[in-house]
Amino acid sequence: MKKFTAIVLLLVSILLFILFIPREREHAVVAECSSNYSKVYLGDKLYKIRLPRTYSVGTVINYKYNFFKILKVDEVSPLTERxxxxxxxxxxxxxxxxxxxxxxxxxxxxxxxxxxxxxxxxxxxxxxxxxxxxxxxxxxxxxxxxTPIDFSYMRIGISTNNFDSIYHNQLEITCMEDSKLYNIQEGSSINISKGSKIAIEKAANEIIFSFGSQKKPFKSRTYLKGGDFKIDSLKRGNPSFVPYYSGIIEFTLCKDGILMINEVNIEDYLCKVVPSEMPSSGGIESLKCQAIAARTYAISDMLQNRFANLGFYVDDSTQSQVYNNIETNTLASNSVRETSGLIMTSNNTPIDAKYYSSSGGMATTYEDVWFNSDGTSEDKKYYFNGSYIQGETNIPQSEQDWLDFYKNKGLKAVDSESPYFRWYIYFPKESLEKSLNKSLKIIFGKRKDFIEILQNNKKIDTLPELKDLTNISVLQRSKFGNIMCISFKFSNATVNVKGDINIRSAIRCTKEFSGEIIPIVRHKKEPLINNNLIPSSFFAIDKVNGGFKIYGGGYGHGVGMSQFGAMELSKKGMKYNEILDKFYKNIKIEKIY
Structure with a gap:
């Protein structure tokens, strides 16, 4: 009996302990709150509890409780920094x-x-x-x-000359207005007078700012805020000029150099993107198209966290969209102001507003240009794809059909007035061999998954010195004409290359790669000399005595808006919304701020 009583007492003690012992929950987030019951998230699960008072939605609390009630609630204080x-x-x-x-x-x-x-x-x-x-x-x-995003400003990574790198070893800046150099982490602020020049250089573990007789080192992110800043150490455009930037300039020390970021109002950013991406000769409506596409593209890149590990939304090169490479002009700035806040959306989401210079008469699909090495791709169905050729022209089917298509300069399309509508390149065999030996090594080093190397019909893991180019053939072409996989056959190996940018960068026309300058002959205007990439992957190959002749059309990837096409439609009197409907489908133009 005594043993039984002891067991009962033990069980009662355990039960009382379970019922009354305080327990603690950390970082409960209030989702709903009333005088009766509240709902809180603990991790990814939602619980219903009775709090002693009401709290705002989004409040984070730690609380102690037992089986019967909440015993104590502590509101957690947040950090509110960026x-x-x-x-x-x-x-x-x-x-x-x-x-x-x-x-x-x-x-x-x-x-x-x-x-x-x-x-x-x-x-x-x-x-x-x-x-x-x-x-x-x-x-x-x-x-x-x-909480919701503020879309009113952009953060842009600023590249070195020729857009070679985003890392700078040294910089020279002139402050065009009274400015302030400050560092938040180190609690320092220095006033800089108008007209002052600042020299910035990378040291072992700090950035040194020199102005007048002063030198100030900083180890962490440093800001320069004022009016306009002239970056004297940079050259942009052709003819070249020294670029000006407004807003805030940030400097961060990285292993590879100084990372310079420009944080600026998005409309001011676009005033320097639109003229850099499209000439004003097409008129105001085409510039409005460019402004809306560029605004949408920038916000889409922001939302994709594309450069989150570097701290900016877009860079200033063609990797995103070109910023401040041609000086601003009134017409371009007006197009930005008259479309302020307008973007293209699909299913209430900003689209990835791709655009390119000009087509060869066809628009292709997103998944036929941007795909993974296994062929998978994102599903982006808001781009027009099909023919821009006037009249009832069937889409070519065979390689001979495509060769005839790209040889045909007489076709009329939305952008057939573009100098790039038709082009050809003649490569002597030896020159193309030199070019491919160099370019394929680069691609193999950076994007190995997109290259297949065969010897005696067996895959190998190394790229040999390639000898005696015997043939070039298309292994896969999209329905609308861009090459998705190309094969270069040499006497000692066959190299298959997949992907738009890889194919375009495989065939290089510069003296550095080919041993001689290979001109790209356009059907209008003068040939392109010493161009790094071929204009597009919309081409066909004609093997001729002593070499290869490549006939192609368009400039760029062929997805989204043809800028030259937009300019031509603008000259014909079409409004920006009508023009955009030619290149994108099932989209809305919405104002987001």
Whole structure:
């Protein structure tokens, strides 16, 4: 009996312990709150609890409780600084610097209607003032509450001369207005007078800023804010000029050099993109198309976190869209102002607004240009694809049909007045062998998955010195004419290359690669001399005595808006919305700010 009583007492003690012992929950996020019951997220699960008072949606709390009630609630204070760089295991905060991520961070989105939902880190955009950051007890970043994005400004990575690199070894800047040089992490601020010149150089573990007789070293992200800044060490355009930048210039020390980022109002950014991407000769309506496409493209890149590990949204080269490579002009600036805030959307989301110089009479699909090495691709169905040729012209079927098509200069299309509508290149066999030996090694080193090397019909893992080019053949061509896979047959190996940019960069026309300058003969205007890439992957090959003749059409990837086509339609009196409907389908033009 005594033993039984002891067991009962033990069980009662355990039960009382379970019922009354305080437990703790960390980083509960309030999703709904009322005087009766509230809903909170703990990680990715939603729970219903009774809180002692009401809290705003999105509040983060730690609380102690037992079986019967909430015993204590502590509201957690957030960090409200910007995330400047995202990496897999840490984020760099604007003031606190690098902070490690928890092993299981959680992200929540608080929308404009005050509704909280679980999201992923893709919602977190660097350089935005729209997040509250909560650290756990180990000082790791555990919880983030993200609010809607501010689309009114851009962060652009500024390249060196010729857009060779985004890393600078040294810079020279003239402040055109009174300015301020400051560093948030190191708590330093220096006034710089109008007309002052600043020399900036990379040292071992710091950036040294020299102005007048002063030298100031900084180890962390440093900002220059004022009016306009002239970057004296940069040259842009042809004829060349020294570019000016407005807004804020940021300087960050990286292993490879100084990373320079320009944070600027998006409309000011576009005023320097539109003239760099499209000449004004097409008229205001085509420039409006360019402004809307460029604005959409920039915001799409921002949302994709494409350069989040570097801290900017777009770069200033053709890798994104060209910025500040041609000086601004009134017509281009007017096109930006008259379309302020307008972007193209599909299913209420900004589209990836691809555009290119001119077509060869056909528009192709996204998945036939941007695909993975296994052939998979994203599903982007908002681009027009098909023929731009006037009249009832059937799409070519055979390689001979495509060769005849690209030889035909008499076809009329939306952009047939473009000098690039038809072009050809003649390569002596020896010159093309030299070019391919150099270019294929580069592609193999950078994008090995897109190259297949065969010897005696067996795959090999190394690229030999290629000898005696005997043939070039198309292994895969899209329905609309761009080559997706090409084969170069040599006496000692066969090399198959996949992908638009890989195919275009395989055949190079420069003296550096070919041993001689190979002109690209356009059907209008003078030949292109010493051009690095062939104009497009829309081409066919004609083997001739002593070499190969490549007949092609268009300039660029062939997806989205043909800029030359937009210019021609603008000259014919079409409005920007009508023109955009020619190149994109099932899209809406919406104002986002």
């Amino acid at each position: 995330v400047m760089i995202k990496n897999n295991d840490y984020y760099e905060l604007e003031k606190s610097g690098p902070v490690k991520l928890s092993k299981s961070p959680f992200y929540y989105y608080l929308d404009k209607n005050n509704k909280l939902s679980i999201c992923t880190d893709s919602k977190l955009i660097v350089g935005q003032n729209n997040s509250k950051i909560y650290m756990d007890k180990k000082n790791a970043l555990k919880t983030l509450i993200i």
